[in-house]
Amino acid sequence: MKRRSAIAVLAAGFLAGCKKVQESAPMKRLFAANDGFHEGLHNVLGRRTALAREYPASMIDHNFRGNGSRTVDTPEYRAQLAAGFPDWTLEVGGLVDTPLSLTLDNIRRLPQRTQITRHDCVEGWSAIGEWQGPQLSVLLEAAGLNPAARFIVFRCADTLSGRRYYESIDLVDAMHPQTIVAHRLNGEDLPEKNGAPLRMRIERQLGYKHAKYLTGIEAVASLDDIEGGKGGYWEDRSGYQWYAGI
Amino acid sequence: MKRHSAVTRIWHWINLACVVILFMSGLNIANAHNRLYWGSSGFEEGTEWLAYSDFPDWALIPGSYNLAAARDWHLLMAWPFAFGLLAFLVLSLVNRHAQRDLTTRPREWRWSNIREDIVQHLKLNFEHGDAKYNFLQKVTYGVVVFVILPLLIVTGLMMSPAMSASLEVFLHLLGGRQSARSIHFICAFALLGFLVLHVALVILAGPIGQIRDMITGGRLEAER
Numbered sequence: 001m002k003r004r005s006a007i008a009v010l011a012a013g014f015l016a017g018c019k020k021v022q023e024s025a026p027m028k029r030l031f032a033a034n035d036g037f038h039e040g041l042h043n044v045l046g047r048r049t050a051l052a053r054e055y056p057a058s059m060i061d062h063n064f065r066g067n068g069s070r071t072v073d074t075p076e077y078r079a080q081l082a083a084g085f086p087d088w089t090l091e092v093g094g095l096v097d098t099p100l101s102l103t104l105d106n107i108r109r110l111p112q113r114t115q116i117t118r119h120d121c122v123e124g125w126s127a128i129g130e131w132q133g134p135q136l137s138v139l140l141e142a143a144g145l146n147p148a149a150r151f152i153v154f155r156c157a158d159t160l161s162g163r164r165y166y167e168s169i170d171l172v173d174a175m176h177p178q179t180i181v182a183h184r185l186n187g188e189d190l191p192e193k194n195g196a197p198l199r200m201r202i203e204r205q206l207g208y209k210h211a212k213y214l215t216g217i218e219a220v221a222s223l224d225d226i227e228g229g230k231g232g233y234w235e236d237r238s239g240y241q242w243y244a245g246i
Numbered sequence: 247m248k249r250h251s252a253v254t255r256i257w258h259w260i261n262l263a264c265v266v267i268l269f270m271s272g273l274n275i276a277n278a279h280n281r282l283y284w285g286s287s288g289f290e291e292g293t294e295w296l297a298y299s300d301f302p303d304w305a306l307i308p309g310s311y312n313l314a315a316a317r318d319w320h321l322l323m324a325w326p327f328a329f330g331l332l333a334f335l336v337l338s339l340v341n342r343h344a345q346r347d348l349t350t351r352p353r354e355w356r357w358s359n360i361r362e363d364i365v366q367h368l369k370l371n372f373e374h375g376d377a378k379y380n381f382l383q384k385v386t387y388g389v390v391v392f393v394i395l396p397l398l399i400v401t402g403l404m405m406s407p408a409m410s411a412s413l414e415v416f417l418h419l420l421g422g423r424q425s426a427r428s429i430h431f432i433c434a435f436a437l438l439g440f441l442v443l444h445v446a447l448v449i450l451a452g453p454i455g456q457i458r459d460m461i462t463g464g465r466l467e468a469e470r
Contacts, residue, residue, distance in 0.1 A: 122278070
């Protein structure tokens with residue numbers, strides 16, 4: 001009996017120790033730096049050029065899972081959804097020469113990329129879908145990216161627990177050929193639960209990067225002054241890793 | 247001659263620390279989605295091969311569900327775990343620990359030898375003359391260091407969307423991302439099974455002497 005309680009005390013001490021270490025400033029810095037170590041390794045192993053695998057049509061999941069925000073909870077969104085988003089605009093701005101304001105029709109008329117890719121959620125599940133839309137690089141080139149720009153921020157219409165969703169990526173992923181502004185999934189307009197009418201596809205990062213209900217694309221030099229300063233909704237709220245390639 | 251080389255001892259304890267933290271933070275991550283699938287994709291209820299209930303808080307790092315913090319721990323400890331194993335394997339080839347102690351000879355696979363080994367284990371007789379490890383130990387340690395630990399690393403890497411884009415051949419060999427996740431899970435529990443058996447046998451064989459030798463190196467019986 002004594003031995004068992006000694007083990008319980010040891011185990012509790014170990015867990016308390018982990019918690020203490022986890023919350024210390026040096027450990028927080030180490031965890032943050034580790035994010036960069038993984039990104040560095042991925043860059044060395046070919047992230048700048050590697051393409052995510054594209055699958056045959058036979059492997060498509062027809063009921064593609066919706067996760068996180070599954071709608072935008074406003075009357076304006078409901079009205080737009082019912083009418084087919086006639087007034088939805090995507091603003092491309094920030095550190096660009098020519099800010100753009102694009103309707104869905106404008107976006108549909110740009111050169112399109114169609115890709116059947118695997119979506120990997122941070123929770124562990126995966127789903128395969130066919131996405132269609134213009135490459136982000138096409139929009140950024142049309143707007144003329146300023147040399148000071150280092151990150152691309154995605155602004156969204158949805159809120160979770162009262163906070164506006166947003167995300168950001170670096171220019172390696174922004175200019176990647178498979179990074180697209182998708183308006184179609186599996187041959188149909190984007191469903192409500194998957195981010196209608198527009199969402200990002202950033203195929204070599206986890207699902208929380210793929211901002212849904214997209215309203216704006218903003219080129220910035222730093223993420224420090226945007227929302228909570230950590231580059232994304234989940235990063236700000238729960239400490240998720242900003243680099244989500246792992 | 248030492249019973250355990252410095253390389254083996256240092257790696258043994260670093261690896262233990264890594265495995266404990268990786269396993270407990272891994273259980274926390276596993277709680278984020280309680281189903282396992284085969285193939286490339288999987289999310290729907292009814293298509294899983296295994297559904298499990300949440301692992302309890304006392305088994306988790308940190309001590310309650312926290313996906314972000316658990317991933318911080320898991321992705322940090324993955325470095326010493328992976329590079330520690332790599333260093334151990336390379337140095338064990340150099341100092342011949344791998345060839346001498348972790349691989350079996352054809353004659354050891356005779357049933358009479360295996361049966362004798364099982365009988366001696368059941369009798370709790372752990373003397374095995376001048377050979378460092380008996381047959382069952384060689385096979386078990388060999389499977390752990392050459393199969394289970396490397397598979398944990400490869401399947402872990404292949405759950406990363408960036409890694410699986412760069413090194414897609416491994417994902418293909420494993421049968422897809424959900425298969426990689428399932429194999430990762432199976433190997434983690436196989437390792438837990440090994441740990442329980444290993445600790446039980448250390449206790450039966452005299453824990454103080456065994457642990458002392460794994461710290462100081464000890465001496466081979468023949469030279470005592």
